[in-house]
Amino acid sequence: MMKYKKMIGDFLLNLIANMLNVGFLQIIVLPIISRNINTSSFGQITAIYGINSIVFLFLGGALGTLRLTKMEKSGVNYTYLSYQTSIIAFLIALIIFNIYGASLNKFDVFMYCITAGLMSYLSYGGVIYRLYINYKKVVIQNVVICLGYLIGLLLFFLTKHWSLIFLLGNVFGVIYTHKFSQLSQDSTRKNSEFRYVVREYANLSIATLISSSIGNLDRIILIPLLGNLSMAIFFAASSVSKILNLVINPLANVLLTYISNEEREMGFSKLSKIQFLTFMVGIILSFPAYMVSILMVKFLYPTIYNGYDHIQLLTYIVSLGTIFLSLWSLLNALFLKIFNMKFQVASNTLYGIFYLVLSISLGTNYGLLGFGIAFTISSIFKFLISWMLSLVKGKFYN
Secondary structure, three states: OHHHHHHHHHHHHHHHHHHHHHHHHHHHHHHHHHHHOOHHHHHHHHHHHHHHHHHHHHHHHHHHHHHHHHOOOOOOOHHHHHHHHHHHHHHHHHHHHHHHOOOOOHHHHHHHHHHHHHHHHHHHHOHHHHHOOOHHHHHHHHHHHHHHHHHHHHHHHHHOOOHHHHHHHHHHHHHHHHHOOHHHHOOOOOOOOHHHHHHHHHHHHHHHHHHHHHHOHHHHHHHHHHOHHHHHHHHHHOHHHHHHHHHHHHHHHHHHHHHHHOOOOOOHHHHHHHHHHHHHHHHHHHHHHHHHHHHHHHHHOHHHHHHOOOHHHHHHHHHHHHHHHHHHHHHHHHHHHHOOHHHHHHHHHHHHHHHHHHHHHHHHHHHHHHHHHHHHHHHHHHHHHHHHHHHHHHHHHO
8 A cells, every 4th residue: 555655646746747847848938939939930849849859768768768677776888878879869950950940040950959969868867766766856857947948938038049948948957967866876887788788778769769750740741741830730739738748648657667666577457457547547538638728729829729720620639649649658658568679669660650651641632630630540549559469468467
């Protein structure tokens, strides 16, 4: 009983941390930026904002997740790799951000490339608190990051350089994490297991790259397919995902933390109960998620809400798809424990191909609404396939 009380407490702390960080960005920062620049430029910013999440998740984020699942507290091999991945993140961002942000101010694009490297390192370094199950410091870390965002906002009003908001937030986050965690004491050396760690990291990184790319496929293909304005509209219509992720992501992180510390294999009965619980949570959240999303779009993005005739229908379609993706995010915490990394790569590749083909086909023929329909159909496909495979796998544990 005490274990579950601790788990619930950690979930609430992680939820607060996410609400501080993601909520500050999605409810305050991005809407303020959208009201101070034209819609076309905002579409480009949301595109590179989403692509940046792909970059730091598959580089620093995957490395941190691997360290957590292996319960590696010394940092041997991992810290060395974290420096390399941060540099790679900057270099990748330098190329991609200049393509998707072609008409944006070059200073802002370069500063955001530096931010990408910092976020990759912070995504890795932040796992140190989860490794030692210290979610109170996760909350403090995000308070510090939000303080950086706030100072960046003040500079934005003075200079009109939106990149300073993200840069200062992550600079503050990196400084705090290094000063107030065991990260500064981590070993930077390599040992005989380095090649094994690299192989495991490569598998998880590829799986994360595919998964996060699919999760941000709209940011990748909407601008080339339908233009900057469509990107801005779809971003606003998918506001429900920001609300759901405030709840789902911290819960998934806490689940993964405790599952990683669990030495016993997951039984079929327990697995089925958890899956049923996530399904019921999704059903309960579906209608309020749609209503909240409509209100968010109208309040936070009034120009977009009043400028697109089908915004309510698009929001409903996207909300439904987001429910199933959020459910999958919860179940993925179990998949990381139950399945090997090759399964992660294979399942995400199958889903990715299905989503890419369908979105291009429907988007080309039916515009932004067609793209939204493709998003939802693909999300349902991903959830159902993953659920069925986990149930089949679960039977072998009995």
